[in-house]
Amino acid sequence: MRRIGKYKINRENLLKKALKIQTEHKKFVPAGRSEKKLAERLVSEGLLRKENGGYRLTERGKTEAAAIIRKHRLYETYLAKRTGIDIKDWHRLAENREHHLDEATINKWEKELGFPLVDPHGDPIPDAGGQVEVIESILLNELKPRQATFYKIVHLEDEPEEIYNRLIDKGLYPGVIIRVIFNKDKWQLAFEGLEIEIPEEEARLISVKKVAVDPAYFNLIRLSSLKEGEKGKIIRLSDALFGLTRQRLLDLGFVRNAIVSVYLKAPLREPVAYDIKGSTVALRKEQADKILVIKL
């Protein structure tokens, strides 16, 4: 990897921070002397300007900040869709690589990835011109009882990392559809045949969006839980299936309403061969976990 000066990293991190604060309609006030010094330097470069006791990004500053975020999110998407690196490592790796990636590489990946609009956390990816689309959502802990009960997770905040990792381990990814059962201080969630409780500190990281769903969702189970000879009807593919994997599964016939039956388990219990649309396709548990069916 190319050696990058420390200044470039600090500068880019500051721009990112400023943009994040600015989109929350707050004022960016530098924390500490070194940050203030850096902010002043960015003012002289025309990226920031002083504004009632704080700083604001100029148009140029905004574009540059968006470009860094674009790198970060596209890199995460790349990791998610192409590498198979663990979901828990994406953010940390991207925090580092975003400073080292050049435009050409990023644009190439964007093309290979099929011009994704959101990253695997559900955050929108700015386009090459720095435009960001905003996605509406509510935080899970702010939901009121007697609201609708079916929600789709649209975003998971990846910091603090420890709590984020716990959510991932529980199987809560962006795209998962959950049924929220209101309780006093606990959030009880039902999804994919599971029912779990999460504390407030975890609920705070989850942004959700109301969805209208089929009543069949009450009986959803994972394809992987079917036994040899059993049959199921596919209701949906989890959003945690990305990119080419998802497209391939669809192409092979794992589409909504398709009837799938378990033909054969491998001698070591995995993979499992399924009969689908007149042909036989073997899948590993990870993929079969993300295909949601009702048992017939």
Add this chain to the structure above:
Amino acid sequence: MKFFGNKCESCQLTRVEGLTPLGDATRNYDFIIALAGNPNTGKSTLFNALTGLQQHTGNWPGKTVARKEGGFKFGGKIYKIIDLPGTYSLMAHSEDEEITRNYLFFEKPDVTVIVADATRLERNLNLILQILAITDKAVLALNMIDEAEKKGIHIDERHLSRLLGIPVVKTNARMRFGLEALLQTIEQVATGKIKTRPLRLRFSSPELQRALKQIDKELKKILPGLKNREWIALRLLAGDKFIEESLRHPGRFYGIQTAPGIEDAVERLLQSVKRIRIENQDRFYDIITENIYETARRIIDETLITGKERIHSPLEVKLDRIITHKIYGFIIMFLMLGFVLWLTIKGANYPSQLLGDLLIGKIYPALKTLAGQMHLPGWLAGMLIDGVYLTTAWVVSVMLPPMAIFFPLFTLLEDFGFLSRIAFNLDKIYKKSGAHGKQALTMTMGFGCNAAAVVSTRIIDSPRERLLAIITNNFSLCNGRWPGQILLATIFIGAMVPEKWSGLAAMLAVTTIATLGIFMSFAGSWFLSKTLLRGEPSAFYLELPPYRIPQIRKTLYTSFIERTLIVLWRAIVFAAPAGLVIWLVANTHIGGESLAAYIVDFLDKPAAWLGLNGIILLAFIIGIPANEIIIPAVLMLTILLFDIDLTGVQKGMLTELSDTQSVKQILTAGGWTLLTAVNYMLLSLLHNPCSTTIYTIYKETKSIKWTAIATFFPLLIGIIILFLITVIYSLTAGAV
């Protein structure tokens, strides 16, 4: 391979009236036809049947990697035929699909022949319906129709033809059944005698309908006269940048004259498409595929006349129960692999000897005599005949027979459907190592030739797992390394036990080395998954094809011809220069000593650390172009440097190795011990790939970094293991 092409045509059994294959000679043609279809539908078989070319066929996606071209003549017209890569769809962002999609859409062949597997028609319809959305003239070949009917799947092809709006012909490309009808139909479609009206995609999803309607309206307004608007709209919704770009240059791509100011209108359209995509969370791929499969289901319901529609015949179920059984499955697998290797090694002996007798026993002395008659200077004759010719001859006679046996056998197992079951059985272990189950196939193929196996890793479509398969492939002991292993095991290990057991002991030793290689391929994948290629195993899907009786004669022939030519080429390109080097090193003298002596002297010290000697190291360096040269080089150099007097053995040239006694004599005189032999066998397993393989790795990865890693990773492991063994040996035995 054209010169073998017309043989089949002349025999009455398979003759198609009026068809003249033209191989790849297609300069002047009347029509272009394209072949498209799912992987594993017999597309390449059809291509071969029509053109007379011997393109290698197989069960795996990506076999036809770039498009292949050929030609044939039928009914007085010349056709150019293009075999497109086999794909499951036309919509994904993969290279194969991009090639197929853009070819069909922009190049517009005169007729698109869609080849479908009649036993798996429903799944095939996904692609068929997509192709019909972009072509006006198409013919559907319902291939493998015999197999379908045996399974009780009867298709009403007339009704299917009415529904799809294109002619449908039942074929069996392997038996050439239906080819004449297919060709006549192609001709009639090409000349316009049959008018086609392909079924266009219809979507039931309201949000998709709305989106398409909106885009269609805009397109009509901005670019009147644009055809296939619906397809273009679909591609825009999928975020196809190529199509977006094409709309920016409608003149170049669609031949449409446009008014000035069109660019802004196009940009506005593209922006609004993007908004639609965001509103629908980019889920059009799902919706479109669902809708296509709905249509497919309706078509199947209407056209399948089926007594008992079943995916698996009872025999297939039984076979699968045994082949994927917890215990028998693995036993069968190992027996089968053992059998293939045994047959390769045993079966190669006789033809090897014949070739050796011919090339070395007869032609070599004749060349010598000829050189004498022509009064060639001694050094030139030595270089060309003792160096270049003899090495090449040796490599050809040792390499060719095992290759010609192994690869056809491998292809037969593949065609039968056995290899995909091996991948299925072993996948769990590969998953634990962070690799892809299909690596089982590329690993097995490595027992034949690592270079060929590296090419075959294309069947793995996730880049990380593919690299794992490439880097660890060298742990499969290839054909070029087997003879040396067997020879040394016979001499040094077989000799340690009573004579009647010696054969068995030698065999066990070689099997142990090969098994260690298999173990290393798992361990290496695991290690790389934790370090350089960090990551969890990614997407995995494996289609289990139905069992099919392979076309034995055809496969033997095709595979044999193909491999023969490759090996001959390889022998000439790589072994010949190596022969020259061996001769030069042995025969160039500086101050009374040969160059070889200097180098060996220099290498002796590091070699001692590894329990080897300088000659072996030098031989491994000389043997980089081809592993099969190493043992002969060791022998030659030992004879030369230790001044061993063997009648009939000349200095600095290769001889036959059939006489194990004299080989043993040479090696023992050269200071070989059991440790040397064991370490040699290990190093032969664990060292850099041969230069052909290295070059192939570079071509496949297009990365110097990964090529270097693939080259040095096994070598490094070999050095570490050899060093450890030597240390342990010297500690226990007290002497190195």
